[in-house]
Amino acid sequence: MSSHRLRFTLNGQPREVAVAADRLLIDLIRDDCGATGTKLGCAVGVCGACSVLVDGELLSACLLPAVFVDGRSITTVEGLASDGLTPLQDAFIREGGFQCGICTPGQLIAATALLTEKPRPGPDEIRAWMMGNLCRCTGYYGIERAIARAARPT
Amino acid sequence: MTSVAEAPGGVLAEPEYRVEGRDKVTGAARFAADVAMPGMLHAAFVASPYPHARIVSVDVSAARALPGVRAVLTGADTKPQRFGRRLQDWPVLCSDRALFIGDRVAAVAADTLQIAAEAARLVEVEYEELPAILATDAALAEGAPVLHPDAGSYAFLGGTRSAPPHPNIQGHGVREHGDVEAGFRASFRVYEHTFAVPRTHQGYIEPRAALVWLDGETVRVVTTNKTPFSLRNHMSVSLGIPESRIVVDAGHIGGDFGGKGLSLDEFALYHLARATGRPVRAVTRYADDLQATNSRHAGTITLRTGVDRVGRILAHTSKVVFDGGAYAAGKPVATLMPGDAMLTLAGYRVPAARVEAMTVYTNHVPAGHARAPGQPQNAFAAESHIDLIARDLGIDPLELRERNVVRPGDVDVTGQPWHGTDGAELLARLRGSSRYAPSLAPEGRPNWWGWGVALGVRHVGRGKASLVLRTLPAGRVELRTGVSDQGGGAHTLFQRIVSAELGIGLDRVAVVRRTTDAVPNDPGVGGSRVTPVQGTAALDAARKLKARLAALGRSLEDAGELEVTGEAAQEAHEASMYAYVLAVTVDSETGQTKIEDATLVADVGTVINPVALRGQLEGGFAFGLGQAVMEELRVEDGRVVTANLGDYKLPTIADMPRLGIELMTERPGPGPFGAKSVGELANPAVGAAVANAVQDACGSRVMSLPITAEKIWALLPAKQSR
């Protein structure tokens, strides 16, 4: 098995890690970097618990070979707010955007990507974008309210 | 014992802000799979590929020889140890026979998960395949193999197991009241219908995980189990270790929905930790969680009901046969059935009834508990049955329900007087808040738009709990509890109760969860228990602290170090009701349904956590909708073939219809300030509401869950073309 030295940034911090060829991004983030905010759910790219941003692009860390992030910058839930909470994070708390919280890191990452691309998404746009992030607790109503609240002009 | 609202104070009107909210939105909340220890090993299991097989031999030499492998254990190392929530029938590792595809035969601990998985592959097991029982009637047929010939030697926690009428029966019950035969004789019509319900998975997004290590003489366990004190007890009994030497740490749990009261890996992990002297962690592959843990029971439900000319129920019999799978270990109830297995016509006045239910051993994946155990199955059957009766009698289905719904003091299907929601009031509210207007179109003349109604019943949780409240400097208090956070909002509930009772700001009440060694015994999360039981204990603690302060003549600011234990023993038999009206459209060519409108009216009593309460109802609806229209843990030849979330579909945000919720808050419940329970209140009746609306729309009556487009299409009276 070949080994590869990767240089990347995780939530703004430069990292250098040697990984085996078969390492997946989810394991690089959680085990090698100790950032356990990103969760592993279904492991087949369906549930979205492992959603991360790679150079701003929304991806499944459970499906992405770690070698693909060499030279790129990764954002996980731990890196969303530099200080305090983002309006989206705060809205998730106030609107019941989560219950158990296991899907929440992925939901927040996906919704952040959505709001970057469409700062004022309509309900259909929220649903089309967020359908890749499963939540078993909320029925999604609170998530939709939270995203709409965060997108509301203040 | 009720604690009716004594003006709970302004706090309950304040916006709710989850105590663990910040941790959950920043990634700081720690779940079991997030915990790593120095020197930690990773576990993998060898699973039986056969539904029923004798284990002839197990050769672990190749697995042991793999570099990085630290221990390989087989059933020979763990027998005769078995585990379970009530009946301990599930072997830690199989030693003589494997009873379902996925049953664990060997366990490996290795330096990495990859090595452990590779070693598991290298374990050579020779099996002799045995005839498998893949249907409940086959289990009870003459000459069927007995799956648990040594059942008499299994531990049964907290009592003695009543002898089952057949060795392949896990649990069985019959309940009768009134003169059933006379009721049927007096009936104008007698209706009998049989319904089928599939296996479903709880569908939590977090697969099970556990980490076990030995800390001197103490066994330490980090787990996704939502009942840590029970797990401590199970481990103590199974492994022969005193409870005082077991510490269970169950913090944030990534969804439970009933499934995570049963632990599987912790027992073998203990042996691996002991064999290696290292911490050992297992994180279940989601595919294995679907294939080999404990699902909701599949079953067949036959209901027979006699009614008079105006549709009043006179007599009822039912037979519920659930496929319990290979082990009964997942069921915590002494009957070894899902809690509501015998509640086949819940919510109605039933003067005479004979109800029979059973769970049967098969060589399928074991069945255990899932959100409102037994209710979704029985509610689908009963509420479909009632609708069929109404339609046959030419009575508006909602009106038929109005004629039969229980009111306080009525005798219900259990033969007991009803304590709980006034059903008539609930249905009146439902009529008022929905646009319900069924077409009652004659069969064969569908209009593709239909209305469906269904009602549901769930008990308010019972049990005992205690927790500790102590003072902190600067007029603050801290509540210490063993209740895990599975998402229901327990800790925020406690904070709001204590804050309201003490009349202090929310910011002055801290809630901390502690491991099993540091707090009093707690029954865990489940059974619609947290608000009425643990919530009452929190209120009791606050009241005791108030009394102590009054006795000492102190204020909270100069209280000094005080500590009180709040206790609750909530035994009132009380139940809540809820009902749905759904409007659906059906595609005349494909059978595809779309829910156009949904209204839920729920009797919730006093609202303590408004956001969490709404979330439970909304989430319960979504949970019910998934199991109504798309979810089925399909098993073929004993094998679960929906083995990933690409095939076992859960609803997405794009699948959710508009939902209007109306709360009934006037009638106080037995919980703190008059609160009731809502965690299992909204999911069970959704299936029947959909089935009823579909029939109203197009004439197709689907007698099994899930209600798929294809089933509707196959039943369309005339396959219309557009």
Place this chain on the structure above:
Amino acid sequence: MKFTHAATVAAPRDKVWARLMDIPAAARCVPGVASVRPSGTDKYQGTLAVQVGPVRLVLDGDLVVTARDPSSGTASIRADAKDSRVGGAIRAAMDLALSEKEGQTELRIATDLAVMGRLGEFGQAVIKRKADQLMQDFAECLARQVIAR
């Protein structure tokens, strides 16, 4: 999963029977079967290489004739094979029946196939179609071989 396959051979039943019961030769009619050698009375050992999409399997295992009745032209065969690299196994129980009609012999094979282990997590529909194909090829090849003799 269960399948039934049939092929009609323009040859008398005895001839087809003889061919069928020459297991090593008959087995070569399954595409991908490498070698089949006797390993005991009515027992054989063999290897089947099969590709299902990107998944390449090399199934090693045993074949046992569990019943045979020349008078009725029926036989039962059980095959157990596994791929230890992929961690999957198959088990097939086949009931073969020959019936003669107007000088033609119809071969019917009823197969009950189980796919086990990780292999079973690969789409069941795909596996089913592949197995279906293999058995149909087998029946047709056998028919051709008998005629060719």
Place this chain on the structure above:
Amino acid sequence: MTFDYHEPRSLAEALDLLGRHGDDAHLLAGGTATVILMRQGLLRPGHVVALRAVAELGGVSRTADGGLRIGAMATHRQVERSADALAYSPALVDAFASVATVRIRNQATVGGNLAHADPAQDPPPMLAALGATVTVRSPRGERTLPVDGLAVDHFTTSLAHDEVITEVLLPPIEPGTREAYLKFLPRTADDYATVSVAATMRLADDGTIAHARIVLGAVGPTPIRARRVEDAIRGQPTRRIGDAIAMIADDVDPVDDLRGSAVYKREMARVWTGRALAQLTR
């Protein structure tokens, strides 16, 4: 799962690696399918050759003749968001946007999708209906083959082991042609199709059908071209469509699975083909 990972910078280098490692090498594009198979232990190559650094395989752009070129390593999402792709055919964009979820579309590539040959995928039927071809390179040179015919069985293509898809070329669309992509999802919004239909059609001045191409997904081991229906309606007035689509039953070859029985899928193939064609003649 233990392999050596290679990240060639050029196609020549990639072909060289494929030649050197023979069928012990597996190409890796976006990875959405391959990673799952490797993780399950079902795919165990000794060498993985990733194409992500081969710049010449990227891009989505119009061709000089008015067609469209999609580089094999373009992601689904790049096609979905490409103004050039939208200008070329909105239905093509629909087909790519129908695949799974945003996250998957950000990772999965067009070439990887075609090489994976999953018969339930959305883009191949639409590409085939538009008459797309793929350009394939190997040490023996370059060849072009139609997308319709690239897949020969479930998850199996006609490509040799050392051949690499470099691009998909879509021919210019004749003026007046309309296209549609419909996907039937009876369970949930995120699923493989029970049946999908891609169709293109052009009417002659007299209102008869001058051109029709219909390709169905998820109802056979490969995308299925509904040739009988196409033949039956070509040159005919549009009102003949209703009768002709009944012939779809002979073109498709569905199996029972979690997304429906073969019987149901056969009927749904007819219904959804009818809907697609109705949309094109409306």
